[in-house]
Amino acid sequence: MFGSMRMIMIGVMVAGLAGAGAYVMKLRSDNATLKANQIKLESAVTEQKELIENQQKDFKKILDANNKMNELVNVLKKDLDELDKRFNKKNRDVGKLAIQRTESIERITNKGSANATRCIEIASGSPLTEEEKNATRKSEINSECPSIANPNYVPYNN
Amino acid sequence: MYHIIISIFIFLLLTGCSGVKELQIFKQEVEREKLNLNKPTPLELENLKWIIITSNNAEEVFKKLEESGIDPVLWGLTDKDFELLAKNFARIRNQLKITNDLLDKYKEYYESDLNKENE
Numbered sequence: 001m002f003g004s005m006r007m008i009m010i011g012v013m014v015a016g017l018a019g020a021g022a023y024v025m026k027l028r029s030d031n032a033t034l035k036a037n038q039i040k041l042e043s044a045v046t047e048q049k050e051l052i053e054n055q056q057k058d059f060k061k062i063l064d065a066n067n068k069m070n071e072l073v074n075v076l077k078k079d080l081d082e083l084d085k086r087f088n089k090k091n092r093d094v095g096k097l098a099i100q101r102t103e104s105i106e107r108i109t110n111k112g113s114a115n116a117t118r119c120i121e122i123a124s125g126s127p128l129t130e131e132e133k134n135a136t137r138k139s140e141i142n143s144e145c146p147s148i149a150n151p152n153y154v155p156y157n158n
Numbered sequence: 159m160y161h162i163i164i165s166i167f168i169f170l171l172l173t174g175c176s177g178v179k180e181l182q183i184f185k186q187e188v189e190r191e192k193l194n195l196n197k198p199t200p201l202e203l204e205n206l207k208w209i210i211i212t213s214n215n216a217e218e219v220f221k222k223l224e225e226s227g228i229d230p231v232l233w234g235l236t237d238k239d240f241e242l243l244a245k246n247f248a249r250i251r252n253q254l255k256i257t258n259d260l261l262d263k264y265k266e267y268y269e270s271d272l273n274k275e276n277e
Binding site for chain 1: 163167171173183197198199202203204213236244245252254255256258263266
């Protein structure tokens, strides 16, 4: 009776020791997994930070693009207003002027037409010539569309 | 005593079943192919010549045309219609410029990486 009791106790102790050993091994394995998880989480956090930075850069780009487009719409509108002024400034009547000074109005019309043609080429993506880029005086610019044809021209009077 | 030992044994056995699971982070980023179409070739337009005809110079203008071997026929516009034509062209030009710049902005935004790669 006492012998079998001792056997059982020894058995339980051996099983307990083996269980404890297995438990320690498992803890070590869990620890390794946790470390790996930690590394993955840190990497995920870094990626998220990069993502947020990129998003902020994108927002800035979108804002810049919107501002530039608004600026362009405004300067083109100004060109259109200038064209209107050219026809109607101080109650100007182009028809009467053409009767009085036919040749000079014909010359002006043809020059304006050539300028307007060049404006359409530029608007369609044609690169600016050096002459157009460097034009700063009123006599040098394309008066039909200075905002797109002459980037260095600053209007100095009306 | 037995109960305590058996309880500890069962406890160890059960806690041994639970464990820390390995974290899985799923990443599936498949980028769309870039469109990257070439921009249309800029226009190259022909210059045209305007002739102003008034009641005073009409005969002279037609005579000059005939002398130059050009058919003595002209398509006419009144001064008001000429003004409208000029403004219409200016509007078309503005729209063309806006559309073209818009296209540039889109390309710059969506395909800037690709442009860098191509460079």
